[in-house]
Amino acid sequence: MLTLVLNSGSSSVKFALLDPRSSEVRLSGLIERLGSDAASATLKTGGEKKQVTLKDGTYASAFGLIAGELDALNVRQEVQAVGHRVVHGGEKFSGSVLLTPEVMAALRECIPLAPLHNPPNIAGIEAAQLAFPNLPQVGVFDTAFHQTMPPVAYRYAVPESWYTQHGVRRYGFHGTSHQYVAQEAARMLGKPLEDLNLVTAHLGNGCSATAVRGGHSVDSSMGFTPLEGLVMGTRSGDVDPGLHDFMARQAGLTLTQIMTALNKESGLLGVSGLTNDMRELEAASARGHERAALALDLFIYRLAKTVAALSVPLGRLDALVFTGGIGENSELVRARTLGHLGLLGFKLDEHANQRAVRGQGGLITIPGSTPALVVNTNEELMIARETMRLVALNP
Template identity: 75%
Template sequence: MWTLVLNCGSSSVKFALLDPTSGEVRLSGLAERLGSGAASVRVDRGGERVTHPLPGGSYPEAFGVLLSELGALGVRGDVGAVGHRVVHGGERFSAPALVTPEVLEAIRACVPLAPLHNPANLAGIEAAREAFPDLPHVAVFDTAFHQTIPEVAYRYAVPEAWYTQHGVRRYGFHGTSHAFVSGEAARMLGRDLSDVNLVTAHLGNGCSVTAVRGGRSVDTSMGLTPLEGVVMGTRSGDVDPGLHDFLARQAGLSLGEITAALNKESGLLGLSNLTNDMRELEEAASRGHAGARLAVDVFVYRLAKTIAGMSVALGRLDGLVFTGGIGENSAGVRAATLGRLGVLGFEVDKAANAQAVRGQAGFITTPQSTPALVVNTNEELMIARETARILQGEHA
């Protein structure tokens, strides 16, 4: 069964048609700038790339192009299911779910927890169900993998009513990626996933670190929202909660303005006053740009500090996994991070680390070191696998 995987954002739709067993990809692409006159769909057909303009810039129009592409390839009839990435499932979902009216209502109830993400996910699901009305649709939640985190790790030290009445707790995100790379890392280590303790670091424009014990998430760095945790591309990560009141009084900023700045103007961009792109920052730092150097150094320090903290949740650390755009491609960030983690027994292999870029997965530490490795994430494949698993269970 071929599975169509959809990742719908507020102005984009990322898609891939793949075999959940082999991982073979028949078609992939990205619709972007939806809602504007500049909207378009880029489609990759096994090495051939074409771009279609979308004058209307709508979700249905984007799905219409996708249907045409599937028809042109002669594979529309081969699609057996649609898997959807959904950012927030709250406490309701600890596993993927077949999309039903009740599930849609539950996703809608989580909108206050993810006001920028869940509405776009819902709009994408509804447009996809119109485009593919005869196929089963499955929602795969970023938060689901982290529902195994114990209460001691997910509760904030705030009034009880905030949790019981409003759901204020740590949820975590990037769960699909953390789940996928932990399984791959266990295989590379020659260990059974149920008997390996890992820290996984998903590092991209958004970044999170997770403690995975026996294949189950037991702590993670993101919290109620994806703003908590380590430094990211444009997100601050952890700050003093008193920051909002301080800036409201001192700078006259509104709650919305402060939150927007912490999400869109902070992180690597805010520290460097230059860019949120780690590649550009590393290049600028090598030329002596002080802001770029500071941004990279703060990123690495906070990352290493968080990785060390996550080891507390494991009892025994069997390996550290780097993934995501930065984790898979920045040898410099990996080396600097491991250099700060000697206390946990890490020692970088400079040659192996330098080679593990641009899709080259593998070990990047010396034989006597606690293992650290690069694993290429594949969230689309994981969503396809989870979709197939749910449907197999549904039909059993």
């Protein structure tokens, strides 16, 4: 009962073949530089890695390569379905769906909400449907998990017509990761998910935090786009909207230049002037680099402030979950974040926190504390599980 999980980007395809029941990964890979003559793939199977050059840089060639690898491993007949990561489903999709012609038409209507992400997602789906015409294909949306947010959480205080005519509202992202780690946190805590109020913090180059009540998202830090919210690797997070007009008048920047700066030249990179890599920033800060130290301080302070704010819709906070590349590996970020959150009852277990790196998760607080824990996210597995759930419901 294998599932092929695909994440199609503008110049890359990330994929994994796995068993959603056992979590075993049989094949995985990354195909890069699509759209160019230098397209290539890195494939991993059975603990071995190999590099392959594509005959051309098309999606068709990429999925032909994947199909060939399935044949080489003699597993194509075991593949039951294909699951696709789709960035934006707008208000149209509150859960995963079978990718019918009607759904594909609705996805195209969502392109204005995610003009950089949805077109390659759609192109990848269409290529996969041609490569695997006999398999059911399922779309799993980054935004779907957050469709349970109430209007008080997702509406902006802007003219009504902006929302009704243009869909301007808070959507939230990283939903697949937040959903997965909430489920895993409940399992690790030994409590029913429906009885838990959690804040999940997905921290990587992109960062978001979500209030999860009874397994459902009720608020999240990202908004209309992934730019809102926390300080990130190269994204600014929250800024005053008036900044756009100010920089246009004072610095003569165009709207495109301002948005490029906020998305690609800000965040940890912009403040530190060094890098968006948290490991390098921690090392530079330890050496006394003042801007690296400030970038760390900003990142941690804004994270702690957001966790506290997301406790409001929960009423009580049963646990804080750290995940993502930074959340799973930076003991410093976790320790200092909890240090800001004593008012919520967090008390760090220093030894447990130091152990929770490089794939090791678990509780990082002492007995009697509000629990904080590290959960390793697995978006591919969550997509595979959602895919097989949909297929089982639609035999």
